[in-house]
Amino acid sequence: MRVTLKDIADEAGVSVMTVSNVINGNRGRVSESTIERVQEIVARRGYVPSASARSLAANASRMIGLLVPAADEDSLMVSPHNAAMFGLLERRLRKAGYHLLLRGVARPSEVLEAVKSWNLDGVILLGFVDADVDSFTAVGETPILALDSYSPNVVTTGVRSNDFEGGRLAAEHLISLGHRRIVFAGPAFAASGVVQQRHAGFVAAQEKAGLRWDASRDVVADTSYAAGVELGRGLVRGHPDATAVFATADILAAGLLEGLRASGASVPGDVSVVGFDDIDLSSYVTPKLTTIAQDVVAKSDEAVRLVLDEIEGSRPTEPVVLPVHLVPRESTGPAQRSR
Amino acid sequence: MRVTLKDIADEAGVSVMTVSNVINGNRGRVSESTIERVQEIVARRGYVPSASARSLAANASRMIGLLVPAADEDSLMVSPHNAAMFGLLERRLRKAGYHLLLRGVARPSEVLEAVKSWNLDGVILLGFVDADVDSFTAVGETPILALDSYSPNVVTTGVRSNDFEGGRLAAEHLISLGHRRIVFAGPAFAASGVVQQRHAGFVAAQEKAGLRWDASRDVVADTSYAAGVELGRGLVRGHPDATAVFATADILAAGLLEGLRASGASVPGDVSVVGFDDIDLSSYVTPKLTTIAQDVVAKSDEAVRLVLDEIEGSRPTEPVVLPVHLVPRESTGPAQRSR
DNA sequence: TTGAAAGCGCTAACAT
DNA sequence: ATGTTAGCGCTTTCAA
Numbered sequence: 001m002r003v004t005l006k007d008i009a010d011e012a013g014v015s016v017m018t019v020s021n022v023i024n025g026n027r028g029r030v031s032e033s034t035i036e037r038v039q040e041i042v043a044r045r046g047y048v049p050s051a052s053a054r055s056l057a058a059n060a061s062r063m064i065g066l067l068v069p070a071a072d073e074d075s076l077m078v079s080p081h082n083a084a085m086f087g088l089l090e091r092r093l094r095k096a097g098y099h100l101l102l103r104g105v106a107r108p109s110e111v112l113e114a115v116k117s118w119n120l121d122g123v124i125l126l127g128f129v130d131a132d133v134d135s136f137t138a139v140g141e142t143p144i145l146a147l148d149s150y151s152p153n154v155v156t157t158g159v160r161s162n163d164f165e166g167g168r169l170a171a172e173h174l175i176s177l178g179h180r181r182i183v184f185a186g187p188a189f190a191a192s193g194v195v196q197q198r199h200a201g202f203v204a205a206q207e208k209a210g211l212r213w214d215a216s217r218d219v220v221a222d223t224s225y226a227a228g229v230e231l232g233r234g235l236v237r238g239h240p241d242a243t244a245v246f247a248t249a250d251i252l253a254a255g256l257l258e259g260l261r262a263s264g265a266s267v268p269g270d271v272s273v274v275g276f277d278d279i280d281l282s283s284y285v286t287p288k289l290t291t292i293a294q295d296v297v298a299k300s301d302e303a304v305r306l307v308l309d310e311i312e313g314s315r316p317t318e319p320v321v322l323p324v325h326l327v328p329r330e331s332t333g334p335a336q337r338s339r
Numbered sequence: 340m341r342v343t344l345k346d347i348a349d350e351a352g353v354s355v356m357t358v359s360n361v362i363n364g365n366r367g368r369v370s371e372s373t374i375e376r377v378q379e380i381v382a383r384r385g386y387v388p389s390a391s392a393r394s395l396a397a398n399a400s401r402m403i404g405l406l407v408p409a410a411d412e413d414s415l416m417v418s419p420h421n422a423a424m425f426g427l428l429e430r431r432l433r434k435a436g437y438h439l440l441l442r443g444v445a446r447p448s449e450v451l452e453a454v455k456s457w458n459l460d461g462v463i464l465l466g467f468v469d470a471d472v473d474s475f476t477a478v479g480e481t482p483i484l485a486l487d488s489y490s491p492n493v494v495t496t497g498v499r500s501n502d503f504e505g506g507r508l509a510a511e512h513l514i515s516l517g518h519r520r521i522v523f524a525g526p527a528f529a530a531s532g533v534v535q536q537r538h539a540g541f542v543a544a545q546e547k548a549g550l551r552w553d554a555s556r557d558v559v560a561d562t563s564y565a566a567g568v569e570l571g572r573g574l575v576r577g578h579p580d581a582t583a584v585f586a587t588a589d590i591l592a593a594g595l596l597e598g599l600r601a602s603g604a605s606v607p608g609d610v611s612v613v614g615f616d617d618i619d620l621s622s623y624v625t626p627k628l629t630t631i632a633q634d635v636v637a638k639s640d641e642a643v644r645l646v647l648d649e650i651e652g653s654r655p656t657e658p659v660v661l662p663v664h665l666v667p668r669e670s671t672g673p674a675q676r677s678r
Numbered sequence: 679t680t681g682a683a684a685g686c687g688c689t690a691a692c693a694t
Numbered sequence: 695a696t697g698t699t700a701g702c703g704c705t706t707t708c709a710a
Contacts, residue, residue, distance in 0.1 A: 053703035083422035087415035118385035392687035
């Protein structure tokens with residue numbers, strides 16, 4: 001059935017160790033002629049090493065776990081932003097010779113279980129709230145990298161965008177357009193450092209401009225299209241004097257556009273909207289969303305680089321913070337004097 | 340370091356086999372009191388079985404490969420539809436006690452390699468063109484399931500939507516609105532049975548209505564937003580008499596909306612548009628897309644069910660074909676008399 | 679430059 | 695109801 005090292009060794013008339021050395025590129029230890037002979041047989045027989053056997057013997061799996069929150073009965077959280085990260089992370093890992101285990105996680109303990117079970121060489125956490133990240137405990141030396149987390153948990157390494165700066169840029173943009181009363185929409189602060197930071201940057205820019213922050217304009221909304229629609233429908237009634245909204249995610253902002261439209265408000269005529277992420281969707285909706293762009297390519301590259309570095313033995317680093325920038329499109333315009 | 344079966348066995352004063360039997364739920368073979376004692380130790384020590392060792396000894400990995408096309412230097416193809424499938428498939432597999440290896444594949448031979456290397460219990464192919472599926476060779480008894488494929492390859496089992504019916508429904512809907520000259524937009528036929536079938540259903544409905552099919556209204560376009568925009572911009576010039584377009588994917592149809600708008604054509608005033616898939620995006624764009632909905636939940640459920648059944652030993656089945664239905668929204672309306 | 683022996687953690691098959 | 699033996703396919707260590 002399966003072609004094993006021994007089969008190759010027998011056919012080549014050498015020991016399994018010699019074949020193993022050829023396979024693993026331990027030149028130096030094997031003569032040129034042997035290398036060629038073995039390689040020919042390997043190719044002809046279609047030999048592929050057993051990852052299980054390797055993992056067991058070498059205690060290294062060359063597999064990285066990509067763990068995503070998922071309630072027991074639920075599907076993985078595959079937001080457009082996460083979907084983009086999946087593809088990017090897989091490519092990077094593949095090019096580095098690693099494989100990717102994609103796994104939904106309901107309880108923090110399952111992270112530990114996944115690592116132990118598959119002998120994962122490293123773990124990348126995508127989309128966990130800080131409280132969850134806080135609770136992860138070390139698993140031997142296995143590097144654990146948390147994307148978009150502000151958890152102080154020392155067993156994890158962080159890679160995230162400059163959320164504070166993003167909040168600042170959004171506010172500055174709106175202020176420069178004359179907006180003075182801006183609603184901030186996003187998930188509850190407590191759970192998310194990301195949201196806290198975006199909010200802090202947003203408030204800082206306003207204070208710098210001499211505007212007083214009014215907490216009544218903080219609105220809690222899920223990161224979902226539906227939540228955006230609901231918020232948009234009620235905005236004019238709930239915040240009659242607001243001329244702009246900063247939403248902490250494009251998907252939420254996109255829903256907002258729809259909700260505002262349904263309530264008869266025009267964007268950006270009556271209300272300006274700024275999103276966050278710059279997912280593809282943001283230029284598909286009408287009007288096209290002005291947003292704060294994250295560099296998802298850099299984020300995935302850094303994440304993989306850091307995990308692999310730690311696997312190679314380097315010490316965990318300070319969190320890596322990636323730059324963001326404003327992408328002005330059609331959903332923002334001058335504040336209406338009349339409102 | 341790692342807690343092993345032997346550690347548990349030593350502490351419990353039994354043999355490893357007894358512990359193994361407890362772990363694997365081979366009740367019957369072990370006394371109640373032993374089970375309890377062992378389970379307590381397992382929980383207390385945080386024992387997690389080694390998947391590698393299991394895979395090696397039992398010759399079963401409880402891991403399924405989700406393989407997606409990806410050129411060497413490129414990222415995985417993570418279209419919105421694929422992203423939805425990722426999440427759905429992972430959930431199903433997780434609930435069944437399986438793990439998911441997500442892997443981009445540049446050459447068909449890599450499928451074989453992935454299976455051999457990780458001793459995969461099964462494989463799900465997502466997004467491959469028929470020509471690629473044709474070329475896959477059997478890997479022992481390993482079930483290979485191809486999603487959305489019309490390849491006659493006998494080593495694979497198919498799960499797909501009723502594409503012919505989808506094409507028919509789209510055409511019927513447009514015809515009933517008075518459209519007589521409808522453009523068909525999608526990737527090249529040759530490569531894709533999916534597109535062929537949608538086209539065939541589309542043509543059949545027209546012929547049934549007494550319309551003559553005119554091949555000049557077949558337009559080749561990538562399944563991408565950009566291709567849709569380009570097509571939309573040139574549509575009025577290239578097909579001045581067309582009153583509607585059927586696009587084989589929502590992402591393409593969404594681009595079409597934008598391109599038509601850019602060229603000054605109104606939807607559905609001047610041109611009606613029907614998409615395919617019913618991804619989230621289709622109700623986020625303006626106007627909301629009329630589309631043919633696929634049942635992605637059923638598709639993922641069936642895919643997992645079939646793979647697991649075949650792992651259990653049942654024979655490969657006929658392709659499973661899932662129903663589709665029309666979702667009328669805002670992008671279609673009565674044909675203009677004037678055009 | 680090459681090989682032999684031991685063992686990674688588990689299970690299947692056969693004892694008892 | 696429980697234990698023993700013999701691997702699964704590979705790498706590590708030590709020897710030649």
